[in-house]
Amino acid sequence: MGPLKNSLFEPVEKEIVLVEEGIEAVADVEYAWLAELLNYIVVSGGKRVRPALTLLSGKIDGHFDLEVIIPVAIGIELLHTATLVHDDTIDLSSRRRGKPTAASVWGGGIATLAGDYLFSKSAQMVSRANSVRADRLFAETLMALCTGELEQSFTSHSENQDRQTYFRIIGNKTAALFSMATEAGAVVTGAAEEAVLALRDYGYNLGMAFQIVDDILDFTADEKELGKPVASDLLQGNLTLPSIMLKERQPDDNPIRAIFENRDRERKLALAIEMIRNSEIVPACYRVAQDFTARACEALKIFPESPSKRALFELADYLIDRQQ
Amino acid sequence: MGPLKNSLFEPVEKEIVLVEEGIEAVADVEYAWLAELLNYIVVSGGKRVRPALTLLSGKIDGHFDLEVIIPVAIGIELLHTATLVHDDTIDLSSRRRGKPTAASVWGGGIATLAGDYLFSKSAQMVSRANSVRADRLFAETLMALCTGELEQSFTSHSENQDRQTYFRIIGNKTAALFSMATEAGAVVTGAAEEAVLALRDYGYNLGMAFQIVDDILDFTADEKELGKPVASDLLQGNLTLPSIMLKERQPDDNPIRAIFENRDRERKLALAIEMIRNSEIVPACYRVAQDFTARACEALKIFPESPSKRALFELADYLIDRQQ
Numbered sequence: 303m304g305p306l307k308n309s310l311f312e313p314v315e316k317e318i319v320l321v322e323e324g325i326e327a328v329a330d331v332e333y334a335w336l337a338e339l340l341n342y343i344v345v346s347g348g349k350r351v352r353p354a355l356t357l358l359s360g361k362i363d364g365h366f367d368l369e370v371i372i373p374v375a376i377g378i379e380l381l382h383t384a385t386l387v388h389d390d391t392i393d394l395s396s397r398r399r400g401k402p403t404a405a406s407v408w409g410g411g412i413a414t415l416a417g418d419y420l421f422s423k424s425a426q427m428v429s430r431a432n433s434v435r436a437d438r439l440f441a442e443t444l445m446a447l448c449t450g451e452l453e454q455s456f457t458s459h460s461e462n463q464d465r466q467t468y469f470r471i472i473g474n475k476t477a478a479l480f481s482m483a484t485e486a487g488a489v490v491t492g493a494a495e496e497a498v499l500a501l502r503d504y505g506y507n508l509g510m511a512f513q514i515v516d517d518i519l520d521f522t523a524d525e526k527e528l529g530k531p532v533a534s535d536l537l538q539g540n541l542t543l544p545s546i547m548l549k550e551r552q553p554d555d556n557p558i559r560a561i562f563e564n565r566d567r568e569r570k571l572a573l574a575i576e577m578i579r580n581s582e583i584v585p586a587c588y589r590v591a592q593d594f595t596a597r598a599c600e601a602l603k604i605f606p607e608s609p610s611k612r613a614l615f616e617l618a619d620y621l622i623d624r625q626q
Numbered sequence: 627m628g629p630l631k632n633s634l635f636e637p638v639e640k641e642i643v644l645v646e647e648g649i650e651a652v653a654d655v656e657y658a659w660l661a662e663l664l665n666y667i668v669v670s671g672g673k674r675v676r677p678a679l680t681l682l683s684g685k686i687d688g689h690f691d692l693e694v695i696i697p698v699a700i701g702i703e704l705l706h707t708a709t710l711v712h713d714d715t716i717d718l719s720s721r722r723r724g725k726p727t728a729a730s731v732w733g734g735g736i737a738t739l740a741g742d743y744l745f746s747k748s749a750q751m752v753s754r755a756n757s758v759r760a761d762r763l764f765a766e767t768l769m770a771l772c773t774g775e776l777e778q779s780f781t782s783h784s785e786n787q788d789r790q791t792y793f794r795i796i797g798n799k800t801a802a803l804f805s806m807a808t809e810a811g812a813v814v815t816g817a818a819e820e821a822v823l824a825l826r827d828y829g830y831n832l833g834m835a836f837q838i839v840d841d842i843l844d845f846t847a848d849e850k851e852l853g854k855p856v857a858s859d860l861l862q863g864n865l866t867l868p869s870i871m872l873k874e875r876q877p878d879d880n881p882i883r884a885i886f887e888n889r890d891r892e893r894k895l896a897l898a899i900e901m902i903r904n905s906e907i908v909p910a911c912y913r914v915a916q917d918f919t920a921r922a923c924e925a926l927k928i929f930p931e932s933p934s935k936r937a938l939f940e941l942a943d944y945l946i947d948r949q950q
Contacts, residue, residue, distance in 0.1 A: 335780045336773070388742060392735035411716035414738055415776045418712060421745060422768035429762040437761040438753040444746035449660070452739045456659045 310616055313609040314357035317372065321353045324376040328423055339416055343387060343404050344380070351617070352483040353379045355508075358617075359487030359501045362610040363494075370431045370490050377427030377440070378483045384420035385447050385479075387413055392455075393538060400529040431490040439489065443482040450474025459539035459562045461549070468546055472513040473506075480509025500601045504614065507598035512621050514591040517542035519626065521578045527626045533575050536561060543590060547583045548574065588622070595622055634940055637933040638681035641696065645677045648700040652747055663740055667711060667728050668704070675941075676807040677703045679832075682941075683811030683825045686934040687818075694755045694814050701751030701764070702807045708744035709771050709803075711737055716779075717862060724853040755814040763813065767806040774798025783863035783886045785873070792870055796837040797830075804833025824925045828938065831922035836945050838915040841866035843950065845902045851950045857899050860885060867914060871907045872898065912946070919946055 311318050329341035353375035360371045389395070390403040391413040397403060405413035421444065428440045450471050457463050457471075484505030488498040517535065521544050525532055535542050539562055541549065548556050556577065557570035578584065595618040605611050635642050653665035677699035684695045713719070714727040715737040721727060729737035745768065752764045774795050781787050781795075808829030812822040841859065845868050849856055859866050863886055865873065872880050880901065881894035902908065919942040929935050 333773075333777070336776060339776075388738055392738055410734070412776065412779050414712055414716055415772050415779065417742075418745070419769060419772035419776065421742070422765050422772060425749060425765035426762065426769065429758060429765055432758050434753060434756050434758055434761065437758065438750065441746050441749035441753055445743060445750065448739050448743035448746055449657075452660060452663075452736065452743065453657070455736050455739065 310613055310620055311354045311358075313361055313613050314354060317357045317368070317375070318350060318354060320368070320372050321350065321357070321375045321379065324372060324427075325379055328376075328380065328420075339404070339408060339412065340419070342407070343416060343420070344383060346383065347399050348379070348383070350379060351512075351621075352382055352479060355480065355483040355505060355614075355617075356487035358610045358613050359484040359505070360491040362501070362605055362608060362614070363488075363491065363497055364608075366491060370433075371487065373427040373430035374436060374486050374490050375483075377424045377430075378479070378486065380420050380424035380427060381440070381444065381447075381482075382479060384417045384424060385451075385475075387417035387420065389451065391417070392451075395530065395534075397530055428486070431486075433490050436486050436490050439482055439486055443478050446474040446478035450476075450478070454540055457540075461559060461562065463541040463546065465543075465546055465550075468541065468543060469510070472510060472517075476513035476516075477506045477509030480512065481505035484508075496604060500604050503601035504598045507594045507601065508618055508621065511591040511594035511598065511618070514543055514587060514594065515622060515624065518544060518584060518587045518591070519624075520544075521575055522584060523626060529626075533571055536574060537567075537571065543587045544578045544583050545574065547586060548578055548581075551581070551583070552577075591622055595619070634937055634944055635678045635682075637685060637937050638678060641681045641692070641699070642674060642678060644692070644696050645674065645681070645699045645703065648696060648751075649703055652700075652704065652744075663728070663732060663736065664743070666731070667740060667744070668707060670707065671723050672703070672707070674703060675836075675945075676706050676803060679804065679807040679829060679938075679941075680811035682934045682937050683808040683829070684815040686825070686929050686932060686938070687812075687815065687821055688932075690815060694757075695811065697751040697754035698760060698810050698814050699807075701748045701754075702803070702810065704744050704748035704751060705764070705768065705771075705806075706803060708741045708748060709775075709799075711741035711744065713775065715741070716775075719854065719858075721854055752810070755810075757814050760810050760814050763806055763810055767802050770798040770802035774800075774802070778864055781864075785883060785886065787865040787870065789867075789870055792865065792867060793834070796834060796841075800837035800840075801830045801833030804836065805830035808832075820928060824928050827925035828922045831918045831925065832942055832945065835915040835918035835922065835942070838867055838911060838918065839946060839948065842868060842908060842911045842915070843948075844868075845899055846908060847950060853950075857895055860898060861895065867911045868902045868907050869898065871910060872902055872905075875905075875907070876901075915946055919943070 325344050328344050329337050331337050356375040356378055357371060360366055387404055390398055391405040391410045395403050396406045404416055425440055428436050454471050457467055481502050485498060485502040488501045520535055521533055536545050545558060549558055557573045560570040561567055561574065598618050599615055602611055602614060649668050652668050653661050655661050680699040680702055681695060684690055711728055714722055715729040715734045719727050720730045728740055749764055752760050778795050781791055805826050809822060809826040812825045844859055845857055860869050869882060873882055881897045884894040885891055922942050923939055926935055926938060
């Protein structure tokens, strides 16, 4: 769908254009083979939610230095992109956002290296802010992302995956990056410590809600909307909030074990999807997500009214209501 | 063989122990499954040449702050380790330093994530020096490493690989990290700009020589010394200086094309190894390596005599003379 052009990002509309240009410029490299690979990956049609969070967070207090905030916002989107490339490579995913993944076009080896390259480019962009704190935040965020993905891999196909595991994993693999996006926006614009912590808190809770909604849509949307197969997490052995709730509600009468053990998988998967769709599970999951967005918005109460604050509020609603 | 305990690293003997302890401490994490994985990877028996370079470079001018230099030296070794983990995963290598690779024990997905985790740990360690310049150097070095590996992948199995390609690739994939090791040692100890540039120059040329010797040993050593199959680069479609010289000297009468096309591969590979071993190619390659170490040592002329300077000189000789 490309960058969100609607009113959500209005306070940073011009800056988002600069971020998009900066992201595309990553593919301006000497070697044609590398330019083609990078261009394929970075021009992805992503919504650019994370850099928008950085920009809105940077602007909420009024401070704003384009030379500093734009590279950081670009760096955060590239970090996100790099992790997607590695995730797709590891999961052997064939499609992302409706087009073949880099791994399925160039092979896993080159996709892994392209992800590494984007990590380095991301670190380089963040370092342009000349902030040791932002550089450290970058390193810690990457560490959280990897810990989350590793825990997901290690617990995959285990029926012991519960809410606690799930919240810890999505806290690391999704909320940490949202939280970095908002915290870095505050840090590099020299916001007061109280503002930094409030924006970090907002970002973290928004990220939790975002991931929960993603995991709901994985069951409720159709393959075309998702750009990938329905219930792909369950297929890969990962329980998310909807399937954990199914397991909680019907511990002895659910198709999860059969799916994990690859017994009659196609029919059992269809059954799991139906059981989740035709139950109170979906609204219950949305209530959990809304609890997180409520906490996110609560964190913003220290800021006076401003267009950026309003946009951050609206973004929370939008992320809950979205259909893809 | 473990950290070099001999006289080479004598001026920084105590600090090397601290680096080794810091590297092992990377595996001190909350989750047992992650601790086991990280411990397997970081306790590798590596020679720790790169952190020693950082320490010797930091000490050459007399300045030295342990709080600053030790984390940077650790970070550089972890960066090296992370790239090895990814290389082994991409190349499907089964053994490294005589033991199974992480990818062959845990699978490629987890090995990729473990490499990413070590990148983040490395960035975090470097950031402890509170030097934006060191952070930027980290990012640029990682970018060079990836560019080198990517170019190697893209040119693999092509008969157009020539000296120019080779020097560019090893400049990125090996010399950039040596050069970062020495440059960072100078930068974070507040050395004068002239000293920073001289040490960078030393590191770069030393790295070029180191890789050329590695590529010679790949043909002249036996499998036990190498801890991997002989001529593994050629098997993977990569021409290095010895095989490039073979192609230059006998453009129409060499087994490279047959090996690349998988025709009678085992016999042709043995033939290539014999042709390289029983010719003037090996001494000619050593002369190229020695040209680089001569340039490396030349760069040190601006420094007064000191134990660290002497150690850097001796290291250059050692890297040429080593048998593994």
